Amino acid sequence: MLKAKIAELMHEPGCATNQAKSEGERKKGCGKSLTPGAAAGGCAFDGAKIALQPITDVVHLVHGPIACEGNSWDGRNSWSSGSDLYRKGFTTDLTNLDIIAGGEKKLYKAIKQAIARHNPPAVFVYQTCVGSLIGDDVDAVCRAATQRLGTPVIPINSPGFVGSKNLGNRLGGEALFEHVIGTVEPDDAGPCDINILGEYNVAGELDQFRPLLARLGIRLRASITGDARYREVAACHTARANMVLCSQALVTLARKMKEKWGIPYFEGSFYGISDTSDALRNIARMLVERGADPTLTDRTEALIAEEEAKAWARLEPYKARLxxxxxxxxxxxxxxxxxxxxxxxxxxxxxxxxxxxxxxxxxxxxxxxxxxxxxxxxxxxxxxxxxxxxxxxxxxxxxxxxxxxxxxxxxxxxxxxxxxxxHHGYAAYDGMVALVREIDLSINSPIWAQVRAPAPWENS
The missing domain is CATH 3.40.50.1980 (Nitrogenase molybdenum iron protein domain)
Incomplete structure (x- = not known):
């Protein structure tokens, strides 16, 4: 099953590059499998973990040796406005004895213990190389735990040897599509609900553009996955539009959500003044096309004009220096x-x-x-x-x-x-000002003239 899933992800029809290929070229795929010792820069397990760990209120349990969890823990500086459960490390800590006897019972016991101690809305279980190589059936253990314990237990089949970190990102998105999204039906769906895919709230960037959306009456149903909650992601299939920030990671998820729930998507960015304005315009356009109040377009332009004027005024002192x-x-x-x-x-x-x-x-x-x-x-x-x-x-x-x-x-x-x-957020208008300020502080610091000058003994 995993082999078939990887083959599907390797020729994504939502990718413009794949669309231009011949049928034979598509079958070859677009990724390269890792060779032993070549996981520098991230393996598939690492990619799945950093893509999903920003869901803040679930237990992220790694089924593998303790080093897998140690090397991947807190690898992305994603902030939370609520629960900090995602910052805690959970692992089955497979040992030599477990490799001989199998680790399925140990995994079930770990799931049961995590639920009893933390009462999370869900448990995400990450398969690693060791668990996969010894044949542990993580999917079966997760199904049994869900039925017996009454808490959703989600298998993330992403052993590191199957490919790169980017493939792991996509395998994480597949797990959300197959096991999470659509499992909760909200009673407050509105005409201006959107999802943002590929946003991980690095250094709190979500709060640099979320207030802009709120001022327009646009609700962020789910950020996938920065500062997200399990029930938000489970109910995000009711959104009216998707914005994809990192298409290489989650374009497959965006495409499948469009096919299953009819949610259109576009790729955009919140880095830079012009790109932020374009993103807001595209969001407003898609929502109006799907039945939102037509005045949203004019209100968006008014907001853009106001925020751009303030941002350019704050940037003016830096332009001559940079x-x-x-x-x-x-x-x-x-x-x-x-x-x-x-x-x-x-x-x-x-x-x-x-x-x-x-x-x-x-x-x-x-x-x-x-x-x-x-x-x-x-x-x-x-x-x-x-x-x-x-x-x-x-x-x-x-x-x-x-x-x-x-x-x-x-x-x-x-x-x-x-x-x-x-540790600095660079998104939207305020983020652009913050980025330019940091660049100015760095490039115009007097320290560079000092470290580049000859040492006193060199002059003598």
Missing amino acids: AGRKVLLYTGGVKSWSVIQALQEVGMEVVGSSVRKATEADKSKALERLGGDEDKLADAITPRDMYAMFKDGKADMMLSGGRSQFVALKARTPWIDINQER
Whole structure:
């Protein structure tokens, strides 16, 4: 069953790239299976865990050795406005003896203990390499536990050896579609309910655009999965529209929700002023098309005009200090193109963008915003080449994830974390101002002149 599920995910019909392929090419799939020792950057289990762990009120139980939970725990800085149960680590801690005797009884006992102690609305059970290789039937254990204990127990079949972190993201979305979404029927469905897919509330970014939606009378039925609650996700099939923030991770879920419940979707971004405004316009347009009050369109334009004016006024003092500064953007996914425009809007130049974790649609958008210069797009940049860019003055600073920071710092170049470990929210209008403020504090800090100057003994 898992093999068939992976084959289905590997030629997603909602992906524009797959639509352009021949039938034979589609059958080959679009992903690469991992080889032993090549899980750096995340395996399928890790991808499923970080995609679903932001559901804050459920028990996330890892069926595997304790190292699997230790390595994946709290891997994304997702904030919660309520329960902190998602921050607790749960694992069956499979040992050598369990590998010989099997771990199904131990798993059932762990599920029972977690429900008795925490009384969660659901338990998510993550299958790992070890449990899968010894043949533990996680699906059967979860079914039995659901029937006997009266609490939904959801199997997440994503052993690390089946593929990359992105495949794990999609397997997590499949688990939500098959076992969670549609299992709760709300009594308050409205004409302005939406879901946002691929939003993980990193550093509290959800609260940078959720108030904008509320001012327009738009209710966020569910964020999948940032700051989400189990019952919200279970009832999100009644929403009128879906917005997809990270299509590479959850476009399959968006497509299947459209097919089953008729929920249209579009891909957008809340990074940058223009992209935020476009996202609000698209949400309003889709809701009006589905029967919402037609005045929503005019109210949205009024809100956009007001918020853009305030944001540009707050950004004005920074523009002269940042104009012409060159940035290397080393990230992936939606940020590979959305952050480009955010930086260009304040006069900065993006000299390169990594598209190693981006879809073909992401790459096309990035290329368009870089003026069609393909030399500025790269799947990966070696540390040596990256270091040379900084030493030769081709880039004044870098925005990337934490693993790349040391190359920039070794070259005595400013660096800002733009990935999931960061502690600043950069979404919507307020987030754009926060991003520019952090860039200004970093790139114009007097420390760089000091660390680049010759040491006293070198002068003598």
